[in-house]
Amino acid sequence: xxxxxxxxxxxxxxxxxxxxxxxxxxxxxxxxxxxxxxxxxxxxxxxxxxxxxxxxxxxxxxxxxxxxxxxxxxxxxxxxxxxxxxxxxxxxxxxxxxxxxxxxxxxxxxxxxxxxxxxxxxxxxxxxxxxxxxxxxxxxxxxxxxxxxxxxxxxxxxxxxxxxxxxxxxxxxxxxxxxxxxxxxxxxxxxxxxxxxxxxxxxxxxxxxxxxxxxxxxxxxxxxxxxxxxxxxxxxxxxxxxxxxxxxxxxxxxxxxxxxxxxxxxxxxxxxxxxxxxxxxxxxxxxxxxxxxxxxxxxxxxxxxxxxxxxxxxxxxxxxxxxxxxxxxxxxxxxxxxxxxxxxxxxxxxxxxxxxxxx
Numbered sequence: 001x002x003x004x005x006x007x008x009x010x011x012x013x014x015x016x017x018x019x020x021x022x023x024x025x026x027x028x029x030x031x032x033x034x035x036x037x038x039x040x041x042x043x044x045x046x047x048x049x050x051x052x053x054x055x056x057x058x059x060x061x062x063x064x065x066x067x068x069x070x071x072x073x074x075x076x077x078x079x080x081x082x083x084x085x086x087x088x089x090x091x092x093x094x095x096x097x098x099x100x101x102x103x104x105x106x107x108x109x110x111x112x113x114x115x116x117x118x119x120x121x122x123x124x125x126x127x128x129x130x131x132x133x134x135x136x137x138x139x140x141x142x143x144x145x146x147x148x149x150x151x152x153x154x155x156x157x158x159x160x161x162x163x164x165x166x167x168x169x170x171x172x173x174x175x176x177x178x179x180x181x182x183x184x185x186x187x188x189x190x191x192x193x194x195x196x197x198x199x200x201x202x203x204x205x206x207x208x209x210x211x212x213x214x215x216x217x218x219x220x221x222x223x224x225x226x227x228x229x230x231x232x233x234x235x236x237x238x239x240x241x242x243x244x245x246x247x248x249x250x251x252x253x254x255x256x257x258x259x260x261x262x263x264x265x266x267x268x269x270x271x272x273x274x275x276x277x278x279x280x281x282x283x284x285x286x287x288x289x290x291x292x293x294x295x296x297x298x299x300x301x302x303x304x305x306x307x308x309x310x311x312x313x314x315x316x317x318x319x320x321x322x323x324x325x326x327x328x329x330x331x332x333x334x335x336x337x338x339x340x341x342x343x344x345x346x347x348x349x350x351x352x353x354x355x356x357x358x359x
Contacts, residue, residue, distance in 0.1 A: 037238030298330025
């Protein structure tokens with residue numbers, strides 16, 4: 001549980017905000033970075049077809065701020081030439097690391113051979129990685145799944161091949177493509193990969209608490225951990241894990257902290273996109289932040305039915321004022337689980353949200 005390097009890039013603390021389509025955009029990454037403990041940020045995964053055809057949406061998705069560094073741009077596709085061109089563009093953009101997505105299970109990605117579809121065509125994946133490595137000077141990393149399905153678990157084989165091709169870090173989401181986001185992530189495979197290669201290895205999947213993270217580090221010997229959906233429910237999770245790693249008192253956000261992070265998130269959204277798009281994004285993610293709070297379900301419904309920025313702000317104020325005064329809100333129930341957004345399942349909303357943001 002110490003910092004590690006990908007090439008010459010130090011990841012400190014060894015915690016990465018995992019890329020999630022439609023979620024880890026320019027605004028969300030800035031918010032999480034400010035909450036603390038994020039050792040590396042990664043873009044949403046970007047189509048090389050869009051990048052190499054000068055798509056305005058792709059250009060927006062490559063944006064980042066200096067305080068996000070180290071910052072990786074993640075690309076997906078199956079055309080060798082365009083993957084190489086996109087990798088070069090990512091380096092020109094100033095990314096510290098180029099990451100290849102070999103894990104997205106979305107049908108619209110897989111049917112074109114990209115994402116986890118590459119797990120079925122290892123010669124093509126090897127060619128892509130080899131050619132990219134020749135074309136860029138920044139470190140090359142790879143994000144994979146356990147395999148395409150239960151009958152084809154090949155994460156260790158893929159990792160060995162990737163190392164030989166020049167990849168300098170492998171991150172495993174311990175589910176198969178066919179599992180998508182169901183079932184439990186297989187962290188034993190993270191340990192197997194760590195034992196099979198000499199490059200740094202990180203694990204991903206189901207890390208929702210400090211205890212989860214510490215246990216995964218201990219059990220697998222992994223170099224780093226990627227956190228995705230867990231950060232949507234608790235934007236301070238990275239900071240809390242860092243506190244535990246460093247032996248400090250673990251930060252516990254107050255009601256005021258939670259109110260402030262919601263308001264800051266909405267403010268950042270409004271700075272970055274038109275109000276209609278900001279409202280949609282706020283409704284998509286804000287409810288995730290209310291896990292563990294009384295009346296969270298009613299609060300989400302209130303936000304979903306808000307039709308202006310003023311209504312959003314007013315309803316956030318009313319909700320937290322009610323909690324601070326010890327009064328009932330809705331059924332006053334405390335939810336232990338909130339329905340999670342599956343990152344690739346958000347793909348259908350990505351095009352719409354980005355098109356709204358660029359109008």
